[in-house]
Amino acid sequence: MTIKEIQHEIVDEFSMFDDWMQRYEYMIELGKSLPLIEDKYKTEDNIIKGCQSKVWVHAEMKDDKLVFSADSDAIITKGIIAILIRAFSNHTPAEIIDADTQFIDEIGLKEHLSPTRANGLVSMIKQLKLYAIAYQTQLN
Template identity: 80%
Template sequence: MEQQSIQEIQDEIVDEFSLFDDWMQRYEYMIELGKSLPVIEARYKTEENLIKGCQSKVWVHAELRDGRLYFTADSEAIITKGIIAILVRAFSGQKPADIIGAKTDFIDEIGLKEHLSPTRANGLVSMIKQLKLYAVAYETQMES
């Protein structure tokens, strides 16, 4: 199977969210996504893998395999876990350069930011920033 582009995955996520009429259903769906998240190994639940700027603890681990970046993550809060699950789905298995250049408009398209508390919205921004920082780090490593 050919690797989907980040844009294709994001479009898929937007389509899935558009199936729900109200935000309670969307939250439930996010919680389901959180449950299906590839769980981070306990040994990666460290201070340096914690995302700064999140109200609840969110750990993200990145691994480069065959020129692609794979993410695993976890959070102690179910909604936050759903948010990071959406981002992991959009970016995991992609080339670092593609992650760096990826737009995140799909977050606005599904209406996520406007339905989060300000602290969660800040956390979302921190998560995106962190995933892109990993991509920058690995991209630099690949070039050297």
């Protein structure tokens, strides 16, 4: 599946819920299915700056695709990073760099987060893209 197709799938899933309490519960469930980061990667270097809670993200190349793992000490934040990893993991760095994040607006995520969580969301997206840029640079 392309990043765009995965994003459409996520938008469709969120549209099944009538209210934001159900969407938050769904995000918490998604967080529980997150590919967890190994403890050895839970370092200062892997913490996303700009998040209120602690979020660790690790990236590595496997078969020319970038694979992310993550964890957070907050359940909603864990759900947010799980959504982003689902959309961007297992794609090439170039695909991740070129991908837009319009789907975040389509599910209404930013407007239903506190300002600090919304800033954290932006920081998470930025960090995933920075990993992609770093790996893309290594490939060239």
